[in-house]
Amino acid sequence: MNREAIQFAKILKKSGHSLTDPRKRLFKLLGSGKAMSVNEIVSALPYDRSTIYRTLELFQKLGIVVEVHLGWKHKFELSDMFQHHHHHLTCINCGKVLPLKEDKELENSIAHLSSRSSFKPVDHQLEIRGFCMNCQNKY
Numbered sequence: 001m002n003r004e005a006i007q008f009a010k011i012l013k014k015s016g017h018s019l020t021d022p023r024k025r026l027f028k029l030l031g032s033g034k035a036m037s038v039n040e041i042v043s044a045l046p047y048d049r050s051t052i053y054r055t056l057e058l059f060q061k062l063g064i065v066v067e068v069h070l071g072w073k074h075k076f077e078l079s080d081m082f083q084h085h086h087h088h089l090t091c092i093n094c095g096k097v098l099p100l101k102e103d104k105e106l107e108n109s110i111a112h113l114s115s116r117s118s119f120k121p122v123d124h125q126l127e128i129r130g131f132c133m134n135c136q137n138k139y
């Protein structure tokens, strides 16, 4: 098991949950780093929709997974606990989602602007909408 998988097993154990197959496989699937919709997850795993929903709900509660709003879709991805903090570039034509690598200056600005409003940020999401390289020429 890699570091992430060990941490994942620990979180489940600490909260009194066992490492079932659906939990293991969903974690592994999202471990690819791609944000996925419920439909994409349902078609990638051999479990019914209610099992997937229940597992996602548990993962969200435990902070393993976060829900991200990309375009008009809700997608799920592993939290910053398991992957580098990043933002999303969403193509409004084909729906492709690309990660925008973490940038210190941007992160510092967000922290700075929040504190100027006497706000203590816990986390944030940022989505930039536009056209991917393939779609740019079509419009």
Ligand SMILES: [Zn+2]
Binding pocket: 091, 092, 093, 094, 095, 096, 131, 132, 133, 134, 135
């Ligand atoms: Zn595109």
Ligand SMILES: [Zn+2]
Binding pocket: 085, 086, 087, 107, 124, 126
């Ligand atoms: Zn950020």
